[in-house]
Amino acid sequence: MSKLEGNERWKTKMIMTEHVEQYEEQQRENPDKMITMEERTMVRDLILLPYIDTMVSKSLKEIEPSSNILKRAYLMAGQAIQRRIMLDTYQLQKELKQRNIRVLADEQEEFLVYYKIFCRGYQERFGLTRDVMRTEISLRLTKYTAELGAILKDHLK
Structure with missing residues (x-):
């Protein structure tokens, strides 16, 4: 379970640094999925x-x-x-x-x-x-x- 799952605070407009890191890591792992x-x-x-x-x-x-x-x-x-x-x-x-x-x-x-x-x-x-x-x-x-x-x-x- 990731840090984002089950946490309702992710819906706000603020992005925490660990979420940015997760997003960047996800992009590095799946570059073929991005447009x-x-x-x-x-x-x-x-x-x-x-x-x-x-x-x-x-x-x-x-x-x-x-x-x-x-x-x-x-x-x-x-x-x-x-x-x-x-x-x-x-x-x-x-x-x-x-x-x-x-x-x-x-x-x-x-x-x-x-x-x-x-x-x-x-x-x-x-x-x-x-x-x-x-x-x-x-x-x-x-x-x-x-x-x-x-x-x-x-x-x-």
Whole structure:
């Protein structure tokens, strides 16, 4: 029986040094159970992809009533990006499931969005600021657009 079991005082916000030592020892003994940076990046991407999909959907809805002569090209490009987002989402979900990692929305504050990560028996709280989310979404949309442009460029050669 560890020092924490059967002791209700562990529920307070204070952490005693022996508890910190126990936690660090537990991490040293089971490093493969903790979430890696690669997995953390995968979780971040999985969180951001639905936001990107929503933004692309809104953009497509704005284009539909337009009388722009390139409307059809814009719609096709947007739909291609949405398909890629769905494929990436599916692949990330599959990979995280294989690694025994689950992500659940937790709470939202004014500038932060929190998620719970359940990773191989451990639970962790993961937060993203809105500024970081905007930046990452912008980078990811730029990447999708560049990929689509490269495909079109190769096809038109």
